[in-house]
Amino acid sequence: MSQSAGKVTLAIILSFSCLFLAGELLADDIKLTSLKYKISNQVLMATATAEFNFNKDVLAAVQSGIPLYFELHIRVVQPRRYIWNEERHRVKYTFSIRRHALSNRFIITNLVTGQRGVYRSIELAIDNLSHLDYLAVLDTKELVKASNLLMEMKFKLDIKSLPAPMIPMAYVSRSWHMSSKWLRKSLDL
Amino acid sequence: MNAKAISLFSVALLSASLLCSLVLMSGAIQNSTKFGSLYAVLLLSNAFGILAFMIIIGRNIWKLIQQLRTKQAGARLTLRMVILFTILAVVPVTILYGFSLDFLRRGVDSWFDLKVSDALSDSLELGRESLDLRMRQLLLQTEKMANELSEIPAEITSLNLGALKNSSISTQPYAVPTPAQLDTMRSENRAEELILLNSEGVLIASSSATGNLVPNLPPEPIRAQVRQGQSYIGLDPIRDGNLSVRVAVKTNIAQNAQSYYTLHALYPFSNRINILADSVESSYEQYTELSYLREKLKLSFAMTLTLVLLFSIVTSVWAAFYSARRLSAPIRDLAEGTAAVARGDYTKNLPVESNDEIGFLVSSFNSMTSRIAKAREEIESQREYLDTLLSQLSSGVIALTPEKIITTLNPSARKLLGIQESNCEGKNFIALHSKNSDLGPITEQVLHLIEEGKEYWQAQVAILDTDVRKELVCKGTTVKTSGGTISGYVIVLEDVTAIVQGQRDAAWSEVARRLAHEIKNPLTPIQLATERLRLKYLNKLGDKDGELLGSLTDTIIQQVETMKTMVNSFTDYASSTQKQKTLTDTEKLLKGVVELFRSAYPSVNFIYNIDPNLPKIRVNMTRIRQVFNNLVKNALEASPHGIKSNIIISIRLVDYLNSEHIEMEIEDHGSGIPEKILGSVLDPYVTSKSKGSGLGLAIVKKILEEHGGMVALKNKKGQGAIVLVRIPSTGIKENTAITLGDL
Helix, strand or coil, rough: HHHHHHHHHHHHHHHCCCHHHHHHHCCCEEEEEEEEEEECCCCCEEEEEEECCCCHHHHHHCCCCEEEEEEEEEEECCCCCCEEEEEEEEEEEEEEEEEECCCCCCEEEEECCEEEEECCCCHHHHHHHEEEEEEEEECCCCCCCCCCCEEEEEEEEEEEHHHHHHHHHHHHHHHHHHHHHEEEECCCC | CCCCHHHHHEEEEEEEEHHHHHHHHHHCCCCCCHHHHHHHHHHHHHHHHEEEEEEHHHHHHHHHHHHHHCCCCHHHHHHHHHHHHHHHHHHHHHHHHHHHHHHHHHHHHHHHCCHHHHHHHHHHHHHHHHHHHHHHHHHHHHHHHHHHCCCCCCCCCCCCCHHCCCCCCCCCCCCCCCCHHHHHHHHCCCCEEEEEECCCCEEEEEEEECCCCCCCCHHHHHHHHHHHCCCEEEEEEEEEEEEEEEEEECCCCCCCCCCCCEEEEEEECCCCHHHHHHHHHHHHHHHHHHHHCCCHHHHHHHHHHHHHHHHECCCCCCHHHHHHHHHHHCCHHHHHHHHHHHHHCCCCCCCCCCCCHHHHHHHHHHHHHHHHHHHHHHHHHHHHHHHHHHHHCCCCCEEECCCCCCEEEHHHHHHHHHCCCCCCCCCEEHHHHHHHHCCCCHCCCCCCHHHHHEEEEEEEEEEECCCEEEEEEEEEEECCCCCCCCCEEEEEEEEEEHCCCHHHHHHHHHHHHHHHHHHHHHHHHHHHHHHHHHHHHCCCCCHHHHHHHHHHHHHHHHHHHHHHHHHHHHHHHHCCCCCCCCCHHHHHHHHHHHHHCCCCCCEEEEEEEECCCCCCCEHHHHHHHHHHHHHHHHHHHHHCCCEEEEEEEEEEEEEECCCCEEEEEEEEECCCCCHHHCCCCCCCCCCCCCCCCCCCCHHHHHHHCCCCEEEEEEEECCEEEEEEEECCCCCCCCCCCHHHHHH
């Protein structure tokens, strides 16, 4: 009896895992198209462009006043031959996009820097979000001299920040798994 | 802490965790800011917790099924209690769940009233309209400022901030206002910020009421709109969510068609308007957010309620199992104890785990079993004593049920009735007759007496046991209960064959002694008188008369001799052998007797089969010689005349009745003993011979019994008869009862 119960539990865990993995693998609602960097005053600055493909569920949510939070993960890694890459540095930017009903504007806020942009339409807001200019990644003085370093970037919608009633369905719905794949750029410091 | 306590503690911990998790989840739904990020984790942990409970319950169900299959005591009771408890717990909870779900849906729906929705939309629209009105005023005001700037004389313009920032831009002086002019203009128009941009978007001049060094530049889309000649006006939440009116207009300050200046102004709203606008905004946002989440909220609440229901059900079912097992445990123990008692195991002592009525019941059970065990031991002891007594009794004892089923048949009864079967208990008494036809008289007699219904009865019954007549006295008692119901019968059998035989022998001895005494006395005078008569008158009479006298006197003398012989036989029969016992060699004595007859019976061959280690026995040699003489004579007379035949004589030492005996068999090949006299051939005057006195075997029997021995005769299966004689080799036991069954 206990063996069969164990099998059922394992099957449930595997099903959930498959669901999450499928969400990650099929992610193509956000596409990072370019990634550049610049060192200014010994600060590594990243500039990237992205393409967003907001599906109707997500658009409907934003237009209904649900704030969305996008996470931009930037990391510097040291590639290794046989095992996973060694992470040297990681930074996360969070952007929120929400509607302002009275002004009928859409506001994008960088929650790290506090920068805000007010846009007349969601399309303009998304267009602004697509251009990420000069995001500070790290102070190069902190980085030990190394060659073959890679800068990686990934954009994703933070499901956990959605209102609680939406979270269960968001986890199991394909519409809410908005994420880009990792975009890499070699660093020549 | 034992495994049971650990299990209980684990389940209690799991229940508490699940309950906390459900409370947190409920809080997360109502207020996302509290536990919103944990919502998915809480949901999953609840699901897994309930699954864990279901596994525990499944295990309990599986165990219960196994117990039911193996018909374990208390399993059915546990099943009934579990079903009852489960129904009692699940039905009300499910009904409550159904109504709660309905109320929940109605409650959530009631939040979204159409009037409220319209009112909120209208208030938002009203706000927008009022703000639009203000904005249009501000647009006109800004356009007026732009015109005023165009009218400023060119010579007084001196500052070109764009030239300072970018050397590539022409440094030619334009008709741009001075900062003082811009400040004046801003303060007169109550603007928060006023800036002038050239056509490239370069800041030319700025004035700010807040003193911000970095002016709030208009984004590119606004500049593009102005570039196309369209003024821009918009309501923007600029800083800290406070609303400001942003206005951008194209000025007439220009030297050529390509270059122009943009005047950008920010007008703040009063705090009061900002507070009201924020209130309308937040209320509307909350309402639209809730409207959007309406179905999802219902689903989440329903999911939480369902989890609560499942939690209630699984904990109730588990509690039902736990309670049922706890309640049925003593009853199961009692059932097992009762079953053990039914099997005859009185050693089972049940644990008393509570002080309630069930504990009292268990305690009473333990007391009862110990008393029964004690009583049983006493009964067993008495039974063993009775069995020993019955087995030692020389009398046969038979106990019957009212249905005549044998309940007791002691060894003596078995021996008396010649029953070979060792286990007759449980069989019908009548069945004895069907197995052994010789027992017919006794079974018929006993049944007849039982049928008469007397309380006590007695009868003497003669039966044949292996061709030997046996006299039995049956004494019967009807056993009744205190209520007078017949509960059985007890029959006591006593073998009186020896007594009857002894009485008969004594009678015959007395007859023989009197006959010898009464007949022997006149015989001698008769014989003497006859001889004198013959002597005196035989020669005096003529030939004819003399011959007649001779013949008559010869007959008289001959008959007298015959009568003397008969009287001597009577004397022998009546005489005792208790005197003149000497150590005698049996083989020598026998062979001596045989030699006396060998010449008279030349056709008969004697075959000896004698044990060489025979001991000498202390007997009256004369009397034992007479025994051998009679038996050998009988065997020779029984053997066919003129035909060669054998007489086999075997003598060996045997153990009989726990003492050594000399056993002798004389086997002839004659016609055997007629069946009709086989049972009484040892009685006086019973003979198959035409000239026999019928006293030979009676004398043999008497002599042997006087020596503590016995004699028995039986026919061989083929032809002839066998005489078996046993004489004790050591000492002579007086009054030893010997029965045919012993042979």
